[in-house]
Amino acid sequence: MRPADRAAARSLLDLLKRRGGGGPRRSARTSRLLVLAALLGVFAPGVAWAQLPDLVDLSAQYMPGVALEDPRPTRAQVTSYEVTANVPIPLGEKTFLIPGATYHVEAVSYAAAAPGFDQLRAFHSVDVSALFVQLLPRDWALSLRVAPGLAGDFEAFDGGLARVSALALATHTVSEKLVLGGGALASFSFGSFLPLPAAYVEWAPSPYFRLEAFLPGFATAKLTFSDRLEIGLRADVAGNAYAVRDPRVTGAWPCAAQPADDPLTEQDERVARPEQCVDHIAYSVATAGVTLGVRAFSSVWLTAQAGHSLFRRFEPMNADDDGIPGGGQSLPNVFFFRAGATWRIPKT
Numbered sequence: 001m002r003p004a005d006r007a008a009a010r011s012l013l014d015l016l017k018r019r020g021g022g023g024p025r026r027s028a029r030t031s032r033l034l035v036l037a038a039l040l041g042v043f044a045p046g047v048a049w050a051q052l053p054d055l056v057d058l059s060a061q062y063m064p065g066v067a068l069e070d071p072r073p074t075r076a077q078v079t080s081y082e083v084t085a086n087v088p089i090p091l092g093e094k095t096f097l098i099p100g101a102t103y104h105v106e107a108v109s110y111a112a113a114a115p116g117f118d119q120l121r122a123f124h125s126v127d128v129s130a131l132f133v134q135l136l137p138r139d140w141a142l143s144l145r146v147a148p149g150l151a152g153d154f155e156a157f158d159g160g161l162a163r164v165s166a167l168a169l170a171t172h173t174v175s176e177k178l179v180l181g182g183g184a185l186a187s188f189s190f191g192s193f194l195p196l197p198a199a200y201v202e203w204a205p206s207p208y209f210r211l212e213a214f215l216p217g218f219a220t221a222k223l224t225f226s227d228r229l230e231i232g233l234r235a236d237v238a239g240n241a242y243a244v245r246d247p248r249v250t251g252a253w254p255c256a257a258q259p260a261d262d263p264l265t266e267q268d269e270r271v272a273r274p275e276q277c278v279d280h281i282a283y284s285v286a287t288a289g290v291t292l293g294v295r296a297f298s299s300v301w302l303t304a305q306a307g308h309s310l311f312r313r314f315e316p317m318n319a320d321d322d323g324i325p326g327g328g329q330s331l332p333n334v335f336f337f338r339a340g341a342t343w344r345i346p347k348t
Helices: 003-019 026-041 044-048
Strands: 056-062 075-086 089-092 095-111 122-136 140-152 162-175 178-189 192-206 209-215 218-225 229-243 280-297 300-317 335-343
Touching: 095 229, 122 229, 162 192, 229 300, 280 335
Parallel strands: 140 229
Antiparallel strands: 056 075, 056 335, 075 095, 089 095, 095 122, 122 140, 140 162, 162 178, 178 192, 192 209, 209 218, 218 229, 229 280, 280 300, 300 335
């Protein structure tokens, strides 16, 4: 085990002792790939430093309102909030079990909404996770994580909100300056199973500079000054897939047959059209920008990131996890601002 790993393990054991505790559809597929990367890319920070994740992480992200392609001239503005907590439990000097939980919400506000437009204002996700970390001989380490959860507007609950994601990653410390890793990640939600390969690299040629990437999740380059200030560049993806159970959607055509047909439309509203019914929405965004971190006290850091989005899209999907024809929309790219607070495992 490399010195940094031994130090991290000792720090974790000491911390727990002090606490006295326990120790059609290319675009649709693209959206699902980005959603999966967003779900599983959060695993990477735990791999980056001694395979152990942060204890608590809070964040909020703001993006200004943009005009939707349909219906015009409706504008939508999205603000995201997330809180994650982990409880590392040492099972031995080189073995850890880390249960955790994450709550994420996308809060949406609208302006100039068209008549009859269903304003779905909040999408939630709750995931509970179990991460098993084993530090192996010859500077190898193995991380296995499974995270079941629920995602939707939470207007109603059924089995369609359930999902599960998993990660298996092996890393090898090539030298004191270089760590390489690889593995696989996968998710199962809304009846679809999606596997992907994963790759990890951490290069720290000096105590003041570190380059880290977890593909397909994120890439970052960071300068550190006196262990109190961090500044760098970061590109990553975020997003989710949310079940829609709002009665304004589930009780209306095409999800539900109506008692009478509207003679002004071509469709027969007396017959439901499940293939056109919105069962869930995939929302994904890729961003890049400048990051800043300041250590407030102990191992608590305050962070900020500002930059621009590179890709934004939402994709309405039916119960068969197929994109609804004509439903997907690419959103205009805008600036963003993200702020947060992180309680890291102390290094000393």
